[in-house]
Amino acid sequence: MSTDAITFHMVENGPTPVAPFSHATESGGFVFVTGQMPDQPGTPGVLPDTIEEQTDNVMSNLSTVLDGLGLGLQDVVMVRVFLTRFQQDYARFNAKYKTYFAEGCLPARTCVGVTGLAYDALVEIDLVVRRPTVS
Template sequence: MTEVAQSEKPAMLFHMVPGAPRPVAPFSHAVECGGFVFVTGQMPDSPADTGVLPEGVVQQTRNVMGNLTTVLKAIGLGLDDVVAVRAYLTRFHDDYGSFNETYREFFPADRLPARTCVGVTGLAYGALVEIDLIARR
């Protein structure tokens, strides 16, 4: 019987980003493994005002995308490296259209990441939107 060499697990890097919003739970801002970067869902607050949210899904979406951009930039990536997005909306039927219009502002029409968007019953801080993503290094 021949032995098959077992491949080593890829190294993982755990990132806590200075200047990004303070986590609302025990997690890293991003984790890298095997050439992919998994960015934790970001909330619509700001690093300066933890838990303070702007009114409406449009501004909350802009804040979330800004927070995601902060995390990506700190580890040498940008939105053009994003391959998949998951978005969570608490008022899905009311906010889906406005969310989509705002979200589109951040990606070129010919480079939209794969995406899932779901309605949820609640998010931290009573937020209307939360987004996580996967990027490729």
């Protein structure tokens, strides 16, 4: 659905939303991907135990949304990360996170500790993506 210069995207077979939102919105060549949770499709609220496994699930859910929009992680320009156990998980999260991007091509990023996330998740990540221009 589109309103003026904003397009609201719900990706077929995308992650199950935990609240009323679109998977992504798009305007002016930028795509804003809603924060994704570390559950797997078909198992809302069922989460693995470790920060590494939860990070893998979040990145998989983000990739599903991006793929449904004809984009990929190589198009990401900004990442926001929310960790509920910041001191305990920060280093382990970073070790897993960096494996998703080509060396030297890490997007800008903010990472903050929070007091809680939906499903009592350890991590949530949202993205700002730039749609490549076609020449």
